[in-house]
Amino acid sequence: MHTPNEEQAEYWGKSPSGVKWLTYEDQLDHVFTPVLDLVLSRANIVEGMRVLDIGCGTGVSSLAAAKRVGGSGHVQSADISQAFLDRAQERARAENLTNMSFLCADAQTQAFPEGEFDAAISRFGVMFFQDSVAAFRNIASALKPGGQMTFAAWGPLAGNPWFKIPHVSATARLGNPPKYGRFAPGPLAFHDLDHVAGMMNDAGLTDIKADPVPLSLPGFNGVPGTAALCTRVGPAARVIGYFNGTDEDVAAIEADVAKNLEQFDTENGIEIPAIINLFQARRAA
Secondary structure, eight states, X not given: OOOTTHHHHHHHHHSHHHHHHHHTHHHHHHHTHHHHHHHHHHHTOOTTOEEEEEXXXXXXXXXXXXXXXXXXXXXXXXXXXXXXXXXXXXXXXXXXXXXXXXXEOOTTTOOOOTTOEEEEEEESOSTTOSOHHHHHHHHHHTEEEEEEEEEEEEOOGGGOHHHHHHHHHHHHHHOOOOOOOTTSSSTTTTOOHHHHHHHHHHTTOEEEEEEEEEEEEEOSSHHHHXXXXXXXXXHHHHHHHHTTOOHHHHHHHHHHHHHHHXXXXXXXXXXXXXXXXXXXXXXXX
């Protein structure tokens, strides 16, 4: 039986590119710390709340939320990848967090308990739905009336060197893979604020807010470490995988990425500018 997001389940759960996020968990969590801080701050997660974390990945967002809601609250971690959830559970056990549960689910179709949660959050976990309107509507059904969802997604390519530099370096070396639609499921699917706000409106949500938020992303182990990470996950990795790039190709792309990242090297370390689209909306009261 096919599910609406079967390709995404296959990619994140079984493909070498998707599972790489397990390998580079610590590095990616570090780089995206400002994004998670933004989500948690805007979502106003406080003690006692029941929170649904959509596309929780290996769990860093769920762990942070669980610490905020405390023993009187609860966090439901949901992801389409069982491998990611297994790792999230392992991390929760290591930190003795017992106010969490884990669900392997497609948030577009999963029958969440009606009106169960005070809030829904996501750090880069909502850009992969085949039908985003249906997904927003379904997630909203899990919220209490007036409950708020707060999601972070990547802004336009031009404002995000984290994506643009590796993409340009990889395609200059190997060529361009087939293009998909501007709003096709993928990391940059929510780059257009008005488009996403319109889908939220179509899903029946209220109090819709869509803000481009400038942030600075920290690198990992200086220019060389950041270049290596950029080359092994994200757009460069997808191009390399599509064209079956050789070790020589990977080394050349990584060197070019490093050269272009030098402009962001400061006395405080790598600081990569980013535009993060922050979306908020409520279930109708």
